[in-house]
Amino acid sequence: MTVSPLGRDIDRVDGRAKVTGAARYSADYPASDPTSKMAHAYLVTSTIARGSISAMDTAAAQNAPGVIGVYSPFNKLGLRPMPGIGENYAPLEDTQVRFRGQIIAMVVAESSRQARDAAGLITTTYDEQQPRTSLADEPRVPAAGPPGQPPPSATVLAPGVDSIEAALAASDVVVEATFHQPMQHAVAMEPHAVLAEWNSDRTQLTLYSGAQLPHLGAMAAAGRLGVPPTAVRLISPYVGGGFGSRVMPWYDAALAAAAARQLNRPVRLVLAREQVFTVVGHRSAIDQTIKLGASRDGVLNAVSHVTDASMPFVGYRHMQPAVDTSAVLYKTPNLSIDQRHVMLDVPPTCAMRAPTEAPGSFALETAMDELAIATGIDPVELRLRNYATAVPGTGLRWSSKHLDECYRVGARRFGWSARRAEPRSRVDGHWLVGMGMATAIYPGSRRPEPIQARVQLFDDDTAVVSSATADTGTGALTMLAITGAHELGIPLRRVTPELGDTALPPGAPSVASAGTSTTVPAVESAANAAIAELVTVAITSPRSPWHGANREDLTYEKGKLHGKGRSMSFGRLLTTVGRRNVEATVTAQPGPEATQYRYHSFGAHFCEVRVNRYTGEPRVTRFTTVVDIGRVVNAQATRSQIVGGVIFGIGHALLEDNPLELDTGRLAASNMADYMVPVNADIPDLDVHWLDRPDPVINNLGARGVGELGTVGSAAAVGNAIYNATGIRVRNLPITLDKLL
Amino acid sequence: MRAYTFTQPRSVREALAHADAGAAFLAGGTTLVDLMKLDVMAPTRVVDINRLPLRGIKLDRDGLHIGALERMSDVAADRNVRRDYPMIAQALELSASAQLRNMASIGGNLLQRTRCGYFRDVTTGCNKREPGSGCPAMTGFNRTHAILGTSDACVATHPSDLAVALVALGTDVHLATAQGTRTVPLDTFYALPGSTPHVENVLRPGELVTGITVPRSMWAPHSVYLKIRDRQSYEFALASAAVAVEWRGRTINQARIAVGGVGTTPWRLPVVERALAGQLATADTFEAAVRTAADGARPLAHNAFKSALLRRTLVRAFTVLAQSR
Incomplete structure (x- = not known):
């Protein structure tokens, strides 16, 4: 009798290969032909943020031991940008410097050490211009995305209402809050790496490189190299973390492949950790303003969400933090979203861990907590009073939505009823104790x-x-x-x-x-x-x-x-x-059902924090997350995904930050000690639970998405708990101890 | 990393003979190798001292003797250290990560270089790394930088937790050159940056740290090391306090105090020590004693909070110590 593994706790089929080191990641592959000797590449990156390269002295590097080739704007590899895919320029093809940390040269040598040492001998002279770096000061433009992406601004008004401002003015209670979050990085454990190999007549290329979309990786490399898409195969069975940073192909693969084609040797390129911070994209810095208008009993009358996200001149990620948060989460007769970009001379941006939904929900769910305080209504009850059964402004219903059950089950599991609404009302020894909650929502549709x-x-x-x-x-x-x-x-x-x-x-x-x-x-x-x-x-x-x-x-x-x-x-x-x-x-x-319904996964987060009375450091001590994700395929992996998502949320709230120096365009952190994500000691046992509610529409199994859901709302739950503990509302992430002293 | 000559001497004498102008001693390698990879340090000769007999954790009438090559994790686990010098074990266990503590040596810990991001980034100026090249931390990102002991040339914090505890306990450092040996109080071992931030201590060219002695005292067994930071592990201190108290009932007979994360060197607070001496251990006493703790601070754009944090860290450390008395 065979019992289906569906929904059970199933160990990873590749778990043994991973823990024994048998699993090969991109930089682990040897040349497939043992007689063809692999060459190693190392990148040189710019030390100014805007300007042009007036001269580059590569003589010492070229004469250094083991060096085979030095490529630069003065010895080009002939790459072409692919319009609409990733960055809008090709490195080494011109002398323009568009951000600090841009690829400006590549050294290829017999060993990786020789390549790195030779790279250090290159000296570059620049004509420097003042970089545009200020999210607050540079001009705003609409955050219009590629075709198919929702419009950057939209307004829904009830009959007889002239404007969102009028709707807010007519509301009994208005909450207005502005939030800021800094640039953040995916910091995948595996640095971006590639091995590029051509066949003997250099008509077929094989790339070994971690990719979230293998076919897109091959297609982009082909376009950048000027060969047909069928000429490139990309092999990527194991990927040491994506988090969005391996969605769009960066130029590492095309550079290594172009050098391999020219040198007629396999070429391996591994980014140094500090290069991953600028050659690979990050999540934009984002300012957001939320205005909520409600009746005295907490029923929303108006929601306004304005966002300003940094957009690099080199591209690529369009940040629309309001689309899948404020535009869909709560029932409101009046709704306005306005999402804008601020063009800056910074490294490329990319998708990252619920790219827009995590920041959007931090703002919205913090503002909802402020509305709960302003109206004196329990935060769970407030959300139930504004529960949406159809997408605001449309009659469109969800394929399946049991968010109300998530709130109730979560509140019970967590012990929410023990919460005291008054801040600073619970003290345990040297620690102020607080509780907070927030909603999770993430698109759940099939591609x-x-x-x-x-x-x-x-x-x-x-x-x-x-x-x-x-x-x-x-x-x-x-x-x-x-x-x-x-x-x-x-x-x-x-x-x-x-x-x-x-x-x-x-x-x-x-x-x-x-x-x-x-x-x-x-x-x-x-x-x-x-x-x-x-x-x-x-x-x-x-x-x-x-x-x-x-x-x-x-x-x-x-x-x-x-x-x-x-x-x-x-x-x-x-x-x-x-x-x-x-x-x-x-x-x-998907068939016509794709547009007949909206598909989201939902959840509710409940968080307990302790904030030290003397020194202010916030520590998460309990966390319960209950999700509605349809049918579960693998219970173990599902739990891990939600746990991982919540940990991202805790890091988002408390730690993740890469400050940008406004005068130089330099990022302060370039390694995993200075760019902080939570360590095990920061994370308590996380209580994760899912409803057994298969989606009746999305597919026959009833399985929606789960991965990024845990990241959405969890940062707000932490911040709301910190407010409950301390009475201090921090709207400027991360919430570090200096803001709580 | 640049090419270098590698030698593995077996005796202190042999090691000192190799210590020419471009040489660096290699113990655990957790600072040196890291900085060589970043091109921040580029020694022409690396002298691996791990075969030298600079080992041992011994307690005798004079105090605690630790060989320079003892690993951080071994010292932290030592029974005598945990019993008689708890703040040393605590400072060690709150440092770095388990992997690093298994490698890093006591001598190397005292000589570790600052974690200042500009010091570690050779694409920027840094007076400590390259004298005269400027200090971008002054106008750059300086949340983690020092407020005490700074100069116009340098605001980098001293990174060691252990050194803070050892300074508080009046530790001696034993040094050797080919010309002979000497002993220096750790408190005077470190140099303020002034106009020469590249000179971090009184070590002479080619001089080797061979060990330390922590004296016996009435206060060392009643000590605590408190480290405040954004995350709970694997981060340097935003502020830390090493506090040891000799009690007479509920009265503080005398106290020894040093703080970290705020100074360019491990920072003694004799004024606070005097304010506590002879006082009853109450919240009022503590608050009064720390009032001047951050006097003389020179805050920058992002680290002004450290003055308040320093005072509160001290009060918390006093409170923890009083409650565990």
Whole structure:
């Protein structure tokens, strides 16, 4: 009897490979041809933020031991920018300096140390200009994104209301608050790295490089190198953390590949940790102003959310923090969002851990806490009074929404009723104790674009499930195996999952927490198609016991075909008819249901903090998160995803910060000691719970996304708890002890 | 990292003979190797002293003797240290990470370089790294920088937790050169930056730290090291306090106090010590005693909070110590 692994606690199928070091990450690959000697590249980055390079002395580097090539704007590699993909310029193609830490040269040598040492011998002379760095002072422009992204501003007004200002003015209670958060970085453990190898006539390129979208990585490299997309294969089975920083391809792969093509040798390029902070994108610095207008009993009449996010002149991430927060979370007759960019000479931005929703929810959910205080209503009750059953300004309903249950279950698990609304009312020894809560909301829809999955059934009763999504450490590989085992009704150990290779059918982008909800229906369809193929073999193969039977005579269940009084496993049937395997590749895409509903995952966070009475440091001591995410595929990975998300939220609230020097455009932190994320000692046991509420619309399994949900709202829950502990409202992240003294 | 000559002497004499002008001694390597990778330090010769017999954690009538090559984690785990000098064990355990403590030596700890981001970034100026090249921390990002003992040339904090505890306890440092040995009080070992921030201590060229002696005292067994920072591990102090008290009932007979994270060197507070001496251990006593603790502070744009934080850290340390008496 095979029990489906779906929804159970399943160890990662690649866990052993990871903890034993057998798993190969990008920089671990040797040259595939042992006779072709690998060369090593090292980057040189700019030390000014704006201007141009007037001269570069590379003579010493060129003559340094082991050096094979030095590339710069004066010895170009001929890369082309790809409009609409990542940064809007190609490095080394001109002398312009667009931000501090921009790639301005690359040294290739026999060893990585020789390349690094030679890079240190290059001297650069600049014509320097004053960089534009101030989020507060530079001009604002609409935060218009690429086609398909929602408009940057939108207003919904009730009949007879002239403006959002009029709606606010007519409200009994108005809360207005302005929030600031600094630049933040993904700081994935694995630094960005690539090995680029061409075939002997230099027509086919293989890249080994961590990617959240393997096919996009290959396509971007091809475009930048001026070769057809079919000429590039990208292999990325293990990714040492994405968090958005491996969505858009940076120029490392194209640079290494261009040098490899010129030198006719495999080239490996590994970014130094400090280079990851500028060559790879970060999350914009963001200022936000929220205005809430409500009745005395806390019913919202108006919500206004204005955001100003830094946008680098080099591109690329469009920050719209209000779209999936203030525009959808609460019922309000009057709503206005206005999202703007401030163009700056800073390194590129990118998606990062609930890119817009985490900052947006910090502002909105902090403002809601302020409204709870202004109206004297319990924060949970306030949210229930403003519960939305349809997206504001539309009649559109959600596919499935049980957020109210999250609030109630979470409040009970956490012991919310013990909270005292009055700040500073609980003291335990040297510590002020406070409780806070906030809502989590994150898009839960399937990706709109078509993706593929392939299922192969083999004569040894095993199956291979393939779809070139990425596993950034989330457990996507295990999800593929679980889904395959569930759909085929066979034990998990007989399923081999494959992903992270553009030679496989293109899979779901590992973005927007949509990997699972998008992949699951594709695997289901592929499994059904492979079973149909198996039935065809059964009724058409002369040696099959079912030769000549009708399709309807056969049923498939738990790895076996049944019919006409006999049963046979698929492996046995394939062996009997002399076939190694059957397979099916399908393309899956959401249908009209995609636009008939809105899809979000929801949750409620409850947090207890302690703030030292003497020295002010805030410490999170308890945290409960209850989520509504549809069907769970892997309980263990789901818990890990939510725990990880909440930890990001705690870091967002208390630690993460990379100050930008306004006069130089230099970032203060360039390593993982100075750029602080939480350590284990900062994190208590996190209580995570999910509702058993499969989504009836999104896919047959009912699985929505979970990954980034825990990050949304958790920072506000921490900040709200700090207010409850201290009576101090900090709207300028991170909430460090100096702001609580 | 630049090419260098590597030697592994077996005796102190041999090591000192190798200590030429461009040489650096290598013990745990947690500072030196890090800074060599960043090109902040570029010795032409690295003298690996790990084979030298500078070991041992011994307690005798004079006090606690620790060899310069003892690892931080071993000293922190030593039974005598934990019993008679608790603040030393606490300062060590609150430093760095377990991995670093397993490697880093006591001698090296006393000589570790500042964590100032400009010192570590060779694309910026830094008077400590390159005399005369300026101090961008003055106008740059300086939340973690010093408020006491600073000069117009340098505002970098001294990074060591251990040194703060040792200074409070009146520790001696034992030094050796090819010409002979000498002993220097740790309190006078460190140099204020003044106009020469690259000179951080009184070490002579080629001089080697061979060990330390922490004297016995009535106050060392009643001591605490309190370290305040944004996260609970793997971060340098925003402020720290090493406080040792000799009690007479509920009265403080005498106290020894040093603070970290706020000064360019481990910072003694004799005025606060005097204010506590002979006083009853009450909240009022503590508040009164710390009133002048940050006098003379020269705050910068982002670190002005450290004056208040320093006072509160002291009051908290006094309170912790009084409650555990």
